[in-house]
Amino acid sequence: MCCRACSLTSPWQVGVKPNSELIAEASQHLALAREARRLAGVNDGLNKKMMETETAMASVEAWARGFEEGEVALQRGKEALAKGDRDEAAGHCRVARELLNGGLQSEALRGALQELEQDLNAGFRCIRVSTFSSS
Amino acid sequence: MKQDDVGKAKSEAVRAREELGRAGELKAHSQRLAALEAAASARGQELEWSQRTFEELDSATRSLHLAKVWLVGPTQMC
Numbered sequence: 001m002c003c004r005a006c007s008l009t010s011p012w013q014v015g016v017k018p019n020s021e022l023i024a025e026a027s028q029h030l031a032l033a034r035e036a037r038r039l040a041g042v043n044d045g046l047n048k049k050m051m052e053t054e055t056a057m058a059s060v061e062a063w064a065r066g067f068e069e070g071e072v073a074l075q076r077g078k079e080a081l082a083k084g085d086r087d088e089a090a091g092h093c094r095v096a097r098e099l100l101n102g103g104l105q106s107e108a109l110r111g112a113l114q115e116l117e118q119d120l121n122a123g124f125r126c127i128r129v130s131t132f133s134s135s
Numbered sequence: 136m137k138q139d140d141v142g143k144a145k146s147e148a149v150r151a152r153e154e155l156g157r158a159g160e161l162k163a164h165s166q167r168l169a170a171l172e173a174a175a176s177a178r179g180q181e182l183e184w185s186q187r188t189f190e191e192l193d194s195a196t197r198s199l200h201l202a203k204v205w206l207v208g209p210t211q212m213c
Contacts, residue, residue: 018205019201019202019205019206022198022199022201022202022205023198023199023202025194025195025198026194026195026196026198026199026202027195029191029192029194029195029198030191030192030195032187032191033188033191033192033195036184036185036187036188036191037184037185037188039180039181039184040181040182040184040185040187040188041178041181041184041185043181043185046185046188046189049189049192050188050192053192053195053196053199056196056199057195057199060199060202060203060206063203063206063207064202064206067206105206105207105208106206106207106208107207107208108208
């Protein structure tokens with residue numbers, strides 16, 4: 001089981017639904033909750049839970065935006081590396097690294113960034129070796 | 136009118152007044168009961184909506200949790 005909150009039988013099931021769909025789902029539930037709260041009258045416990053959920057929603061949305069930025073940076077980095085533009089690739093890697101160092105948690109992004117940085121460093125090593133060999 | 140008849144009429148008048156008083160009380164109680172029933176019904180509906188709100192918030196929390204796991208990665212979360 002993944003944890004008590006999500007009761008998944010195994011972590012791989014997480015990938016079954018894309019996060020954008022999950023966020024949209026949460027947003028729909030939140031909209032329905034707001035409607036229902038309007039009819040529920042005054043209830044401090046409910047208001048507190050509503051605020052907590054709204055905060056969690058904002059946090060996940062911010063994470064999703066950061067994740068998307070990181071994905072775009074890594075994709076552009078890969079494309080730049082494929083074109084042979086290492087400086088541009090390094091720039092995109094830096095953007096992704098800054099996002100991860102700035103609080104964005106994502107195993108997938110971190111793994112992809114490490115791969116790209118390895119490719120980039122391997123490329124630099126090739127240049128150094130070839131420069132050294134030719135001189 | 137005989138003295139007995141006067142006494143009987145008086146006691147009937149007293150009983151009638153008492154019954155009238157009870158009827159008035161009954162009406163007031165009935166109105167109060169109707170008001171309480173209406174309030175209970177409204178409160179019951181509020182509680183139902185409150186329950187529905189909690190359910191929707193739980194569903195939202197679950198979806199958000201899964202989205203977080205999706206973004207962060209399961210080993211970091213759980």
